[in-house]
Amino acid sequence: MASLRRNNATRGTIDTSRPIGEGAFRVVYKGHYTKGEREGQPLVAKWFKTGVVFESRFYSEDIRAVDKAQVWTFVESSERAGQKHLVEPYIEDFCKFNSNTGVVFDQHDAWSQAMQALSHYSYHASGGSYVLCDLQGGMTDEGMTLTDPVILSRSGTRAYGATDLSLDGISTFFARHRCTKFCQSHWQQPRHQAIYFPAARGTTFM
Numbered sequence: 001m002a003s004l005r006r007n008n009a010t011r012g013t014i015d016t017s018r019p020i021g022e023g024a025f026r027v028v029y030k031g032h033y034t035k036g037e038r039e040g041q042p043l044v045a046k047w048f049k050t051g052v053v054f055e056s057r058f059y060s061e062d063i064r065a066v067d068k069a070q071v072w073t074f075v076e077s078s079e080r081a082g083q084k085h086l087v088e089p090y091i092e093d094f095c096k097f098n099s100n101t102g103v104v105f106d107q108h109d110a111w112s113q114a115m116q117a118l119s120h121y122s123y124h125a126s127g128g129s130y131v132l133c134d135l136q137g138g139m140t141d142e143g144m145t146l147t148d149p150v151i152l153s154r155s156g157t158r159a160y161g162a163t164d165l166s167l168d169g170i171s172t173f174f175a176r177h178r179c180t181k182f183c184q185s186h187w188q189q190p191r192h193q194a195i196y197f198p199a200a201r202g203t204t205f206m
């Protein structure tokens with residue numbers, strides 16, 4: 001069981017008997033909210049495997065990129081008491097549309113094509129400062145809900161954390177991007193496009 005450290009306090013329970021997903025650094029478990037406006041609805045909780053060095057930094061950076069995710073802390077009675085984890089609503093039929101190295105999934109699917117255009121548009125709309133990518137999610141009552149995106153930033157300071165692959169990441173993303181029917185021809189693209197990162201289906205950390 002976990003409790004929230006914010007004003008709109010709520011609670012949930014997590015089935016820790018087996019993860020529903022596992023990445024290079026994190027494990028994902030399912031549970032449900034037991035208190036608050038989402039009471040009864042399913043949730044996912046994610047935390048780091050032991051020994052991941054950038055863990056503490058990641059929680060604040062991930063929150064900067066993902067508004068709906070919340071950092072919760074396990075309650076005293078839990079075997080993980082006091083430890084942090086990310087909690088967000090569970091999404092049915094979860095799928096990934098692109099990665100932060102520009103790999104495209106299901107390129108013939110209209111939703112995927114729209115998501116490739118969204119990444120391209122984010123670069124155009126920010127005047128070439130950012131690319132919103134690693135787009136993944138699924139359909140909910142509110143429409144297409146995206147979770148866990150990555151922001152690549154031009155500044156070179158990796159302002160958005162370990163998954164912000166900076167200028168080389170933006171260059172790599174566009175080297176693999178093929179405009180879809182949802183992209184517009186006047187949208188900006190970086191002049192320099194070259195591949196600096198291997199084509200990874202998962203999320204690349206630096």
Ligand SMILES: [Zn+2]
Nearest residue numbers: 120179180183
């Ligand atoms: Zn495009």
